[in-house]
Amino acid sequence: MNAFTFERLAHATDAASALAARPGAMFLAGGTTVVDLMKVDVLTPDTVVAIRPLGLSSIDVSDDAISVGAAVTNSQVAWHPAVRDRFPVLAQAILSGATTQIRNMATVAGTCAAPNPSAAVIAAANAIRLARSIIAHLLLGFAAARGRAGLPRTRAPA
Amino acid sequence: VDSRLTLLDALRDALGLTGTKKGCDQGACGECTVIIERQRVLSCLTLAAACEGQHVVTIEGLAQGDELHPMQAAFLHCDGFQCGYCTPGQILSAVCAVQEVHAGVPSHVTPDVRQPVDGATLTDEEIRERMSGNLCRCAAYPNIVAAVRQVLANEVRS
Numbered sequence: 001m002n003a004f005t006f007e008r009l010a011h012a013t014d015a016a017s018a019l020a021a022r023p024g025a026m027f028l029a030g031g032t033t034v035v036d037l038m039k040v041d042v043l044t045p046d047t048v049v050a051i052r053p054l055g056l057s058s059i060d061v062s063d064d065a066i067s068v069g070a071a072v073t074n075s076q077v078a079w080h081p082a083v084r085d086r087f088p089v090l091a092q093a094i095l096s097g098a099t100t101q102i103r104n105m106a107t108v109a110g111t112c113a114a115p116n117p118s119a120a121v122i123a124a125a126n127a128i129r130l131a132r133s134i135i136a137h138l139l140l141g142f143a144a145a146r147g148r149a150g151l152p153r154t155r156a157p158a
Numbered sequence: 159v160d161s162r163l164t165l166l167d168a169l170r171d172a173l174g175l176t177g178t179k180k181g182c183d184q185g186a187c188g189e190c191t192v193i194i195e196r197q198r199v200l201s202c203l204t205l206a207a208a209c210e211g212q213h214v215v216t217i218e219g220l221a222q223g224d225e226l227h228p229m230q231a232a233f234l235h236c237d238g239f240q241c242g243y244c245t246p247g248q249i250l251s252a253v254c255a256v257q258e259v260h261a262g263v264p265s266h267v268t269p270d271v272r273q274p275v276d277g278a279t280l281t282d283e284e285i286r287e288r289m290s291g292n293l294c295r296c297a298a299y300p301n302i303v304a305a306v307r308q309v310l311a312n313e314v315r316s
Contacts (some may be wrong), residue, residue, distance in 0.1 A: 006161040006207040028208065035203045036185055048161070050208055075197070081235040084271045095266040099291025100258070101188060101251065104197040105204070127201070 001038050007049045012056060012070075015049050022047045027072060030105035051107070061086060074103040074111060125151075159206045166190045166201035177217035181293075182249060189298035192216050198254035198291075217246035220253070228312065229253050234308045241246040242297035248292045252306045255288040257291035259310060278314045282307070 007025075009015045025047035028034050037043040056069035061082040068077060077083055078094035094103065103148045159168060166183070169175045169192070181189030183202045190201040203244040220227040227251050232238070239245040262274030267287045275284065285303045294302065 001162045006205065007209070008210065028205070031203050031205060032185055032200075032209070035205060039184070048205075052208065052315065073197075075263075078271075079258075079261075084264065088271045089269045091264065092266075095264065095268075095271070100255070100265075100288065101191055101198050101200045101291045102185060105199050126193055 002041065002046070004038075004045050005047045007047055008053050010053060010055075011050065012054045015051070015054055018047065018049050025049055027051050029107040029110040030073060032102050032106040033110065052109075059083070066090070068108050069108045070107060072108055074098075074106050074108055075100065075109050078103065119128045160206070161207050161278040164202055165192065165204040165205045165206045165209055165214070168206035169201060172206075175216055175218050179243055179246055181244070181247075186293075187244070187247075188251060189244050189247045191292065193250055193254060196257070197250050215250070217250060218236075220249065227253065228309050229256070229305065231303070232308045236301045236305040236308060238298055238301040239294075240298050244292060244294045244296075248289070248294065248302055251289060251292045252302070252309070254308055255285070255306060256313065258288065259284075260313070266289045277310045280307075280310060285310075 007015070007018050009018060015027070019027060026034060026043065026045035026046055026049070028048045029051040034043060034045075034048075038045070052071050055069060056071045057076075058067070058069045059072055059077060059080050059082075060067040061080070063086075066077075066083060066087060069136045074094045074097075078091040080091075094108075097103075098106065159309075165170070166178060166180055169178045170180065178192055178201055179189040180202065181187035185200050185203045188200070188256070191198050192201045193199075193282070194209065194212050196213075221229060226234070227249075229249050233245065233249055233252075238248070256277075259275055259277045259280060262276075264271040264273075264285055265276060265287045267281075267283050268275055282303055285306050286299070289302060289306065
């Protein structure tokens with residue numbers, strides 16, 4: 001793994017500024033993608049800015065939208081009573097992937113951003129404005145696409 | 159600490175707590191499972207620097223002195239291991255799995271995520287799914303399921 005500076009800041013605006021100031025900087029939330037890819041030098045940030053100390057951990061559910069903070073994990077969303085009650089397909093979509101340990105680490109925002117090369121930009125938007133209902137819509141689309149394609153559910157042997 | 163240090167390497171190499179095992183070191187096997195802030199997570203994908211101020215439980219911290227944790231006792235009673243390499247991660251994961259069941263949260267195989275699960279009627283399929291983040295190359299799975307079932311049954315009775 002390349003050497004990097006670990007930045008632990010208290011405010012989202014400071015974190016966004018730190019990221020903007022260093023072209024080689026990346027956000028780190030759960031680490032299930034970023035740390036994994038840093039280990040094999042696919043990602044080589046010179047600065048890593050931690051999301052979790054920023055306190056962006058709220059889940060707000062309204063009739064037609066769910067607003068998820070950038071530090072909220074997949075488990076927290078999938079297990080949230082109001083999410084399960086009003087957006088059960090979102091809970092099901094999250095629970096259909098990975099393992100409990102991974103879902104306890106990975107954030108919804110990071111999960112949506114991870115396959116995208118502009119992950120830092122999306123995470124930055126999440127850090128400042130919180131992830132809006134687009135997060136839910138992305139996952140809903142994912143679940144729907146899997147259902148249409150008739151793909152098997154993801155399961156680890158047990 | 160070196161910013162590159164994972165929690166797994168910090169535990170094993172810096173602190174000498176070798177109960178936490180290194181398997182794949184890429185988040186797939188669950189051998190390195192630890193409990194951070196009451197959630198089971200993977201120490202191989204967690205940066206030690208990101209754990210500042212957090213409460214981390216490893217297998218070394220589970221027993222109360224010479225008194226085994228009920229899950230440790232159940233693994234012994236049910237012969238829930240063969241070589242034992244995956245056992246620390248299995249036990250820590252199982253402790254959290256039982257807590258999650260008591261909290262009523264769903265898994266991927268829960269028929270209706272809107273309904274809370276009940277430990278008394280939990281199926282083996284549920285236990286296998288909830289433990290699917292921990293691989294056992296000896297395939298001690300039936301006895302691991304039995305150990306989790308035993309703890310669930312005892313706790314539901316008491």
